[in-house]
Amino acid sequence: VRSTENLPQQILDFLGKSNEFNSIQLAQQWDIDHQKLIGAIKSLLANEGVLATKDVTEKRLELTNEGVQFANEGSPEFLVFEFIGADGAAQADIQKQPFGKIGMAKAMQFKWVSVDKGRVVRQTSDVADTTRKQLESLRIGGDVDENGKKELKKRKLISEVNIKGLLVSKGDSFTTSLAKQEADLTPEMIASGSWKDKQFKKYNFESLGVVPSSGHLHPLMKVRSEFRQIFFSMGFSEMATNRYVESSFWNFDALFQPQQHPARDAHDTFFVSDPAISTTFPQDYLERVKTVHSKGGYGSAGYNYDWKIEEAQKNVLRTHTTAVSARQLYQLAQEGFRPSKLFSIDRVFRNETLDATHLAEFHQVEGVIAEKNLSLAHLIGVFTEFFKKLGITNLRFKPTYNPYTEPSMEIFAYHQGLAKWVEIGNSGMFRPEMLLPMGLPADVNVAGYGLSLERPTMIKYGINNIRDLFGSKIDLEVVYNTPICRLDK
Ligand code: PHE
Numbered sequence: 001v002r003s004t005e006n007l008p009q010q011i012l013d014f015l016g017k018s019n020e021f022n023s024i025q026l027a028q029q030w031d032i033d034h035q036k037l038i039g040a041i042k043s044l045l046a047n048e049g050v051l052a053t054k055d056v057t058e059k060r061l062e063l064t065n066e067g068v069q070f071a072n073e074g075s076p077e078f079l080v081f082e083f084i085g086a087d088g089a090a091q092a093d094i095q096k097q098p099f100g101k102i103g104m105a106k107a108m109q110f111k112w113v114s115v116d117k118g119r120v121v122r123q124t125s126d127v128a129d130t131t132r133k134q135l136e137s138l139r140i141g142g143d144v145d146e147n148g149k150k151e152l153k154k155r156k157l158i159s160e161v162n163i164k165g166l167l168v169s170k171g172d173s174f175t176t177s178l179a180k181q182e183a184d185l186t187p188e189m190i191a192s193g194s195w196k197d198k199q200f201k202k203y204n205f206e207s208l209g210v211v212p213s214s215g216h217l218h219p220l221m222k223v224r225s226e227f228r229q230i231f232f233s234m235g236f237s238e239m240a241t242n243r244y245v246e247s248s249f250w251n252f253d254a255l256f257q258p259q260q261h262p263a264r265d266a267h268d269t270f271f272v273s274d275p276a277i278s279t280t281f282p283q284d285y286l287e288r289v290k291t292v293h294s295k296g297g298y299g300s301a302g303y304n305y306d307w308k309i310e311e312a313q314k315n316v317l318r319t320h321t322t323a324v325s326a327r328q329l330y331q332l333a334q335e336g337f338r339p340s341k342l343f344s345i346d347r348v349f350r351n352e353t354l355d356a357t358h359l360a361e362f363h364q365v366e367g368v369i370a371e372k373n374l375s376l377a378h379l380i381g382v383f384t385e386f387f388k389k390l391g392i393t394n395l396r397f398k399p400t401y402n403p404y405t406e407p408s409m410e411i412f413a414y415h416q417g418l419a420k421w422v423e424i425g426n427s428g429m430f431r432p433e434m435l436l437p438m439g440l441p442a443d444v445n446v447a448g449y450g451l452s453l454e455r456p457t458m459i460k461y462g463i464n465n466i467r468d469l470f471g472s473k474i475d476l477e478v479v480y481n482t483p484i485c486r487l488d489k
Contacts, residue, residue, distance in 0.1 A: 002030040007040035012176045015051075015168065024058050024165035028141050034165065041166055046202055047181065049173035053166045060163050061138050061149065067157035071135035076103030078129035081112050081122065088121035131157070219469065219482045220363060223457040224345050227365050230389045231343040234382075236367060239328050241321060241346035247278035249312040251323040253289050254330070255404035256433040258303045259311040263319070270349050270360075272315035279313065285330065286312070288437035298436040317349035321366040322404065325448060326434070332370060333439035342368045345453060356465045363453035374445035376407060379427060383411060383449065387424075390456065396421060404434050405448065415459070425451035 002010075014021065023041060027034040044051050063071060073079070080094060080103035094100045104120070107113045112127050113120050131152070134144045138158060152158045181201045182189075189195040217225075228238070252264055263269065288297075290309075296302030318324075321344045328342055345365045352358045369382060380397065387395060394414040402408045405428025412421040427449035435446055454466055461482060463469050468478065 002032055004032055004036055004040075007032075007036065008044050008178075009176075011037075011040055011044060011168075012050075012178070015170060015174070016176045020167065020169040022056060022058075022165060022167055024056070024060075024163055027165075034163070038166065041168060044178075046204075047178055047199070048202070049171040050175060050178070052169045052171045056165050056167045058163050058165060059160050061158045062161050063135060063139055064156055064159055067135050067152070068139075070132055070157060071139055075106070075129055075131035076100075077106035077110060077112065078127065078132065079103055080107045080120075081127055084113065084120050084122060086122065086125075088119050091115055091118050091120050094120055131155075216479050216482075218479050219457050219461050219463075220453055222482070223460060224363070224365075224453055226390075227345055227453070228343075230386060231367065233389070234341070234385065236341040236343040239324050239342050239344040239368075241324050241344045243324070244317055244347060244349070245272050245315055246318040246323045247281070247312065248314045248316055249278065249281055249286070249289075250326050251316055251318050251320070253293065253307075253312045254326040254434065254438075255322060256292065256431055257403040258293065258305065259307060260305065261403060264311075266351065268351055269319055270317040270351055272317065276315060277310075277313035278315055281312075282330070285437060285439075292433050292437050298432050300431075300433045302433075317361075319350055320348050320450065321346055321364040322448065322450065325366060325368045329368070329370065329430075329435065329440065329446060330438045337370070337441055337444055339372070340368075340370045342370075354467075356467070357455075359454075359466055359470060362470075364450050365453050366448065366450040368446060368448045370440075370444060370446045372441075372443050372445070374429070374447055376409075376429065376447075379409075379429070379447040379449070382447070383425075383427070387411075387413065392424070400426065400428075402426065402428050404431055405429055406431050411449070411451070417459075424455065425449055 014026070023037050024034060027037045030037070041051065041053065045053070070076070074082075076099035079097070079099040083089060083094060083097060083099075083103075091104075094104055097103070104113075108115075110127075111123055114123050130148075134148050134152060135157060138144055138152075144152070149158070153160075179199045181199045183201050185195060185200065189198065231238070248264065252261070253259070257263065286309075289312075290307045291297055291302075292300065293303050294305060294307040296304070324344050324346075325342065332338070332340055343366060345363060347361055348364050349361045352360055354360065367382070367386070369379070371378070383395060387393070392413045396412040396414075397409040398412060400408045400410045408426070408428035410423055411425040411427060413424045414420075415422045427447070430446040430448060432442075435444065436442065440446070454469060458464070458466065458469060461469075463478075467473060468475070
């Protein structure tokens, strides 16, 4: 094996004596990797006029994986012949060998062996493993007669491949002693005038840029910033969501969700053990919430049950960002009502059975609009605009139930890829039982909607399993390799 050190100089020296060479043949002659030789030729091409090249293609026979195996271990027919030895062997034992099936068929065809009452015996005392010899020869670039090649091809032990190489000859300014090429023009070269005698490397406009060593945004964070921009462009402002642990009071009670509602069950909600309870609440408001649940009021009959502070005190990991909206709406009523458009995007937690589309924590995108005399038609108008900005234009609405909204609508979009309608969000007009105890004026309506951040992200990035997107097991390469921006609009 020739040393590949300073290959470009070796090439120049060789060409100086021989005028022309074919890279495929030279690589074989020098016993070096063809790609290495091509790399060295390419590096010389940066020096204008030193080399002249032409593309050449050569057909070459290459061993298939099976061919390599036969060359290493012997052909199956030969292995059978060896296996049975001078005494013969039971056919069943041969069939159990990895080489048994093909080996028997070929050995029979070659009349090396014969079968008699389930025993296989040799028909000749000595055989030559020609198949193996041919493969070995081809592997090191040797030749084999046409019939042999045909047979090996038929057995899929070799295949023909095209190798692209270069026919290299001397260029107009060929030399065997190359001046060192400068990569940079320096201030010193200009000052001293030495640049006049230097040779400069040509720019390579085809080379790939250096990947900037920067941080990488997780796909969820990229889609989150898209959502934020949409909300901002529609005049929404962002709510503070820095409160994963929330009392049941704000997560459920304030939202007119009865204390025995199944969603409060430990199956759906994570309860916090330390600290297990919250103790500070706006007292007047808490009393009004208690009353509307247990006795009714504001034109409502309520739920008529024994509302307990102990249940409202229990701390939970918030199950939806509507807990944030409830706090914010209460705040709005205290400050004195003004028309408001608010949004939040953050984490929520549910005690779900984990599968390809569900995790125990995910992100919700939530919008809230508080305005006098707001109707369902306004809400549909907002959705249409909001989703249009995301590139989703085909919407349908289906009545649904939430304890805190009436009417409530599920939002469906037509998914081109799946060719069906998929649910993308939940929405509704908040109930007076929720808004009036907060102290909001009677003619104020509040509309809200929520969707997950994960689902649109998975659709946009073509991720099928949520566990490839989020959680402790995700591959960081996925984060590195997602494009900085998607040009899909
Ligand atoms: N909180 C609801 C959910 O988790 C979404 C929603 C928000 C519905 C606001 C109506 C109003 O699905």
